[in-house]
Amino acid sequence: QKEVEQDPGPLSVPEGAIVSLNCTYSNSAFQYFMWYRQYSRKGPELLMYTYSSGNKEDGRFTAQVDKSSKYISLFIRDSQPSDSATYLCAGSRGGSYIPTFGRGTSLIVHP
Amino acid sequence: KAGVTQTPRYLIKTRGQQVTLSCSPISGHRSVSWYQQTPGQGLQFLFEYFSETQRNKGNFPGRFSGRQFSNSRSEMNVSTLELGDSALYLCASSADSPRRNTEAFFGQGTRLTVV
Numbered sequence: 001q002k003e004v005e006q007d008p009g010p011l012s013v014p015e016g017a018i019v020s021l022n023c024t025y026s027n028s029a030f031q032y033f034m035w036y037r038q039y040s041r042k043g044p045e046l047l048m049y050t051y052s053s054g055n056k057e058d059g060r061f062t063a064q065v066d067k068s069s070k071y072i073s074l075f076i077r078d079s080q081p082s083d084s085a086t087y088l089c090a091g092s093r094g095g096s097y098i099p100t101f102g103r104g105t106s107l108i109v110h111p
Numbered sequence: 112k113a114g115v116t117q118t119p120r121y122l123i124k125t126r127g128q129q130v131t132l133s134c135s136p137i138s139g140h141r142s143v144s145w146y147q148q149t150p151g152q153g154l155q156f157l158f159e160y161f162s163e164t165q166r167n168k169g170n171f172p173g174r175f176s177g178r179q180f181s182n183s184r185s186e187m188n189v190s191t192l193e194l195g196d197s198a199l200y201l202c203a204s205s206a207d208s209p210r211r212n213t214e215a216f217f218g219q220g221t222r223l224t225v226v
Binding site: 002036041042043044045046049088097098099100101102103104 | 115117144146152153154156159167169201203214215216217218219220222
């Protein structure tokens with residue numbers, strides 16, 4: 001079992017929909033949680049990070065962490081075709097520890 | 112500010128050969144990490160270098176090695192290539208800060224195909 005699990009999708013939604021992307025993790029020592037977006041043939045780019053449990057909002061994106069259930073979520077409001085990409089979640093113990101990534105969820109937003 | 116630069120972007124090699132990939136981190140960043148990305152396994156950590164020293168290492172065989180130079184540029188080498196080494200190899204750089212593990216910036220990767 002991987003430390004961070006993600007449904008690979010693809011998840012297909014119409015433009016304007018609210019998108020919910022989710023991950024589960026097994027390592028209780030994770031303190032930092034990240035979401036990366038990766039377009040085809042590009043490297044991942046950091047979208048959001050959160051520390052411990054709680055919500056963080058940035059424009060149309062909201063990251064949510066529930067450490068009690070080991071559940072990480074990313075919500076995208078008013079989704080656009082340009083949001084079509086693979087979304088990777090990751091957890092880290094912080095300090096000198098390297099983040100552990102999920103395999104990514106492919107999102108397709110169709111006009 | 113220039114981003115992380117990886118060269119070359121694409122490579123085709125034959126089984127048994129060796130290959131060297133290069134990564135230039137963001138100016139001022141001293142940590143460079145390497146990852147292998149495949150459809151089946153996702154993003155897997157290879158190793159991290161900080162100030163020319165390997166600081167963390169993933170679970171890859173000894174055929175995979177790396178180094179970092181005094182200007183923070185890094186190279187990774189794969190010897191005796193196998194078909195299964197075909198992947199996107201990504202380099203990420205981070206600044207030396209308490210939150211550095213949450214702010215890794217990736218390059219566009221090198222697509223290696225082994226035939």
